[in-house]
Structure formats: structure tokens, C-alpha cells
Amino acid sequence: MALPTEAQVKEKLTAVIDPELRKNIVELGMVRSIEIKPDGKVDVVVSLTTPGCPIRSHFQQAVTTQASQLDGVTGVQVGFDVLSDQEKSTLQQALGRGKLPAGALAQVANVICIASGKGGVGKSTMTANLAAALQAQGHSAGALDCDVYGYSIPRMLGVGGKPDVNGERKIVPPESATGVKTMSIGYFVEQNSAVVWRGPMLHKAIQQFLEDVAWGELDYLLLDLPPGTGDIAMTLAQLLPQAKVAIVTTPQPAAQSVARRSAEMANKVDLEVMGIIENMSGFTTPDGETFSIFGEGGGGLLADELGVPLLGAVPLSEDLREHADRGTPLVTERPDSPAAEAIAGIAGRIVASVPRELPMVQESPPTAPQPPKMGANARELPVVQ
Ligand SMILES: Nc1ncnc2c1ncn2[C@@H]1O[C@H](COP(=O)(O)OP(=O)(O)OP(=O)(O)O)[C@@H](O)[C@H]1O
Ligand SMILES: [Mg+2]
Numbered sequence: 001m002a003l004p005t006e007a008q009v010k011e012k013l014t015a016v017i018d019p020e021l022r023k024n025i026v027e028l029g030m031v032r033s034i035e036i037k038p039d040g041k042v043d044v045v046v047s048l049t050t051p052g053c054p055i056r057s058h059f060q061q062a063v064t065t066q067a068s069q070l071d072g073v074t075g076v077q078v079g080f081d082v083l084s085d086q087e088k089s090t091l092q093q094a095l096g097r098g099k100l101p102a103g104a105l106a107q108v109a110n111v112i113c114i115a116s117g118k119g120g121v122g123k124s125t126m127t128a129n130l131a132a133a134l135q136a137q138g139h140s141a142g143a144l145d146c147d148v149y150g151y152s153i154p155r156m157l158g159v160g161g162k163p164d165v166n167g168e169r170k171i172v173p174p175e176s177a178t179g180v181k182t183m184s185i186g187y188f189v190e191q192n193s194a195v196v197w198r199g200p201m202l203h204k205a206i207q208q209f210l211e212d213v214a215w216g217e218l219d220y221l222l223l224d225l226p227p228g229t230g231d232i233a234m235t236l237a238q239l240l241p242q243a244k245v246a247i248v249t250t251p252q253p254a255a256q257s258v259a260r261r262s263a264e265m266a267n268k269v270d271l272e273v274m275g276i277i278e279n280m281s282g283f284t285t286p287d288g289e290t291f292s293i294f295g296e297g298g299g300g301l302l303a304d305e306l307g308v309p310l311l312g313a314v315p316l317s318e319d320l321r322e323h324a325d326r327g328t329p330l331v332t333e334r335p336d337s338p339a340a341e342a343i344a345g346i347a348g349r350i351v352a353s354v355p356r357e358l359p360m361v362q363e364s365p366p367t368a369p370q371p372p373k374m375g376a377n378a379r380e381l382p383v384v385q
Helices: 006-013 056-068 085-095 103-107 123-136 199-211 231-239 253-268 298-306 318-326 338-353
Strands: 031-036 041-048 075-082 108-115 141-145 181-183 218-224 244-249 272-281 310-315
Touching: 006 031, 006 041, 006 056, 041 056, 056 075, 103 108, 108 123, 108 231, 123 141, 123 218, 123 244, 123 272, 123 318, 123 338, 199 231, 231 253, 244 253, 244 298, 253 272, 253 298, 272 298, 272 338, 298 310, 310 338, 318 338
Parallel strands: 041 075, 108 218, 108 244, 141 181, 141 218, 244 272, 272 310
Antiparallel strands: 031 041
């Protein structure tokens, strides 16, 4: 049987999409080499942005599936190398974006900022509980407190003490009882002392938390943002152009205009808004009567207006507050309670909508492979027939 040409293999590989950069690997210049052996075996080398690239197995599977579809191919071998700094900066320019994740964040698959236009709507409560829920669902999660004035993550996840520094001079993030990795300015300042920081110092602090903390491998790193918009969003957009934003709002339609501002800020700095979390929705009494103390429907209206999904609505719950105050997240302590179930549902929707690592592929099969198993991430993956 005639062997395929390199051009035919390349053409097939245009169906392999980098789920983070949302372009195909040929267009991104990530196909380093294609070699077609006389026995029909095809060797493809894909260049990654970082050695610990969490979507490696996705590429392995997708490249194998695509190349195997060509007549005459008897097996596919996928190898990997890493883009040089020069190639990375060319890629960056081609994408028109800032810096690619580097250093300590190289093994963090997804970064999600929890933001809101105004204070006190439950960003920190959501960050702490969502991180705990993701961890409970079998993912590795971290929570980074980007609120240097009103830090709350250590308290809400029940973590204290001063972090250690490891042999590589990186700060080791203290873990909650269920293994959520955390970082906060709260670990470094005297309790209740006022931290007065201006823009450049804020920028530096956040940068250090991202780059000098040994986050290790994480499926999800959640960032608890301070209220409002501004400096922090700019900093994050510069350091983490691929971060996504979830906006927390209360149900009263009047809160929408404030929440919309944080969406506008995200758009301005080119961060994708992944959805809306409505918090402090209807309060249900033990008798089953529901009171909509903060109004109704605001989250859904905002989601429709922005054309993004409503990730879920979390009811007002005394338990949720009490557990946050005690440092024992409701989602792990009382997973059957309505607020915990709502938060677990949001965690599930987050997992469904952003790519993460797929099961490792042991070896490229020598014959035509089975279509890859696609779970909740299917819509992020290339279409493979
Ligand atoms: N669904 C809820 N039911 C009851 N109480 C809640 C709920 N969500 C949050 N809270 C409580 O509301 C208060 C404010 O929540 P939280 O600190 O999470 O808000 P925030 O948006 O992070 O505030 P800030 O803007 O000051 O950082 C806390 O006491 C918290 O326990
Ligand atoms: Mg907060």
C-alpha cells in the first residue's frame, strides 16, 4: 500500500487543537518533525510550551488518532520536546498575548479567578469551598488569596502557621485538612496588622505568590480576588493570560450593573469570563419555605447579558457562614446540605468547561486506535472521527 506523504500527515494534524491556546498545533508551529518509515510507521514530534505540560497525553492521543486515519499507516509514535525561548516568544507574538505560564506555575493546568464588582458577596467563601469541593471530587486544587488587605483564605480553610521554604528556595504552600494547597499574605503578617500597599508592591506580592510558591502539579488553582476591579486584574492578566474569570453576584437585579463592571474589566485585559456564580440566593427554612432576601434571578440575567453560563446558585445558609468562620468548609463537612450541593454542582461545571489532563496513554497502539474516551471535556477537544 502506498505510504502517506508528510503533507498528508500535517493536514491531518490540523485537527489537533491545543485546548489552552485554542488553535491547531500545525498553525502554532508545535509540530517539530514528521517521519514516515518504509513500513508505514509514523513518528511525530510535538513541541510543548513547558516540559510539565499537563495536556501532553491529550496531544499523544489526538495525534495518534488523526495520523492513524491515513491509508498505509501501521503505527504512530508521538515524541515530545520543548519550544526554545525564541520559539515561545514567536508563539506569544503570534497569539498577541502576554507571558506564557512559567516557573512554579508550569504544572498548574487551570487558573480561575473568583471576582466580583463589589465586596462581601461571597468571593472568599466560594473560593475556599470550591477548592475544597474540587479536591473532594478527586482533582488537585489550590486557593491563592489575592486580597492582601482583607485576606480570608487561611481562616476559611482552617490553615495556619508560617510556610516552610524548600531546598529550591520556593515557599511551600500550607495544605488544608483535605489537601487544598493555600497561599496568603496572612501567613506573613502579624494578625490584625494593617497592610498598606500600593500598586507596585501589590503587583510584586502577587507575582511572588505565583512564581515563588511550589504549587507543584495542580488541576485547578483558584484565585480569591479583592472586591472591585483594578490593579490586581491588570497584574493577573499580565502574568496569567490564560486565566479564566468566574464572577460572583447576588440575586438582586440591581447588583448586575456592579457585577457587569468586573466583566468589562476582564474583557479589557483580555481574560475570558467563564461564567457567573449567584450567591446568597433564596433562603429556605427547615419547613421548606423559601425567602428571596436578596431578590431573584440576577445571576441568570447577568449570564444571559454576557452570553456566558450561569455556573450555579448558592442559597443563603447560616451553616455555610459558620463553617467558613470555623475553617471547616461546608462542602467537606456537610456535603448533603443544599449550599454544599450547589457548590459541588458549580465545581462540576467548572471541570466540565475547562480542559484538564486526560488519562495517560500508555503507548501508541500499533493498529487503528479506538476513539479517545471523552468525558466532560469533550467540547474542548478536537473533533476526531
Ligand atoms: N451563601 C451564603 N450564606 C450565608 N452567608 C454567606 C454566604 N456566602 C457568604 N456568606 C458570608 O458573607 C460574608 C462575606 O462573604 P465573603 O467574605 O466570602 O465575601 P467576599 O466577597 O470575599 O468579601 P470581600 O469583598 O470583603 O473580600 C461572610 O461572613 C460569609 O461567611
Ligand atoms: Mg474576600
